[in-house]
Amino acid sequence: AQKVTQAQTEISVVEKEDVTLDCVYETRDTTYYLFWYKQPPSGELVFLIRRNSFDEQNEISGRYSWNFQKSTSSFNFTITASQVVDSAVYFCALSERGKFGGNKLTFGGGTRVLVKP
Amino acid sequence: DAGVIQSPRHEVTEMGQEVTLRCKPISGHNSLFWYRQTMMRGLELLIYFNNNVPIDDSGMPEDRFSAKMPNASFSTLKIQPSEPRDSAVYFCASSIVPLAGVADTQYFGPGTRLTVL
Numbered sequence: 001a002q003k004v005t006q007a008q009t010e011i012s013v014v015e016k017e018d019v020t021l022d023c024v025y026e027t028r029d030t031t032y033y034l035f036w037y038k039q040p041p042s043g044e045l046v047f048l049i050r051r052n053s054f055d056e057q058n059e060i061s062g063r064y065s066w067n068f069q070k071s072t073s074s075f076n077f078t079i080t081a082s083q084v085v086d087s088a089v090y091f092c093a094l095s096e097r098g099k100f101g102g103n104k105l106t107f108g109g110g111t112r113v114l115v116k117p
Numbered sequence: 118d119a120g121v122i123q124s125p126r127h128e129v130t131e132m133g134q135e136v137t138l139r140c141k142p143i144s145g146h147n148s149l150f151w152y153r154q155t156m157m158r159g160l161e162l163l164i165y166f167n168n169n170v171p172i173d174d175s176g177m178p179e180d181r182f183s184a185k186m187p188n189a190s191f192s193t194l195k196i197q198p199s200e201p202r203d204s205a206v207y208f209c210a211s212s213i214v215p216l217a218g219v220a221d222t223q224y225f226g227p228g229t230r231l232t233v234l
Contacts, residue, residue: 035222037225043206043227043228043230044225044226044227044228045208045210045225045228046225047222047223047224047225050222091160103212103221103223104162104165104173105150105162105223106162107159107160107161108159109159110159110160
């Protein structure tokens with residue numbers, strides 16, 4: 001069975017500090033996809049990034065960056081120069097290929113990020 | 118473009134009553150997912166459809182839960198009879214399944230907060 005672990009339950013930082021969220025996953029699939037979603041206080045789930053298992057190139061998108069290491073089954077996410085609007089719960093998710101298409105997502109427990117002004 | 122639409126946004130009902138949650142996926146998407154979010158269990162997949170056909174309902178907790186997708190633009194999740202432990206936020210998500218072997222990204226609706234008294 002697939003599993004996603006986010007060991008950090010809550011992180012508190014001061015605005016402009018960098019925040020790194022840890023994510024460790026378990027899967028038997030050789031091809032899989034990893035996602036990060038953001039859930040702000042308003043409650044909706046917002047897609048942030050997606051990464052496939054055969055591309056370990058790390059990327060930066062604006063203030064977001066991610067570090068995917070297949071050898072350690074980790075998919076960490078960093079917010080650079082955090083802002084108050086970044087305050088939210090962040091979820092790491094792992095996809096599992098369904099029988100007839102589509103992907104089932106297994107979510108981690110989430111990390112609450114609080115950015116103080 | 119309209120995102121995933123869910124109704125109602127909030128539902129308060131009494132134990133034993135029937136509850137129907139509704140979802141309209143993003144136009145053109147061919148997969149639809151129902152998730153439940155609780156403090157104790159986090160985000161968990163209940164059921165998902167591909168091309169209006171239920172593919173995997175292994176996450177549906179009990180026979181009291183049922184889901185339908187009569188057409189590509191509408192799905193319902195019904196709980197009958199409802200119980201206090203069903204209180205949760207229910208999310209609907211949709212995606213488009215691209216070529217085989219490529220993962221889709223699921224886009225979530227705003228959720229329905231259900232309270233069963």
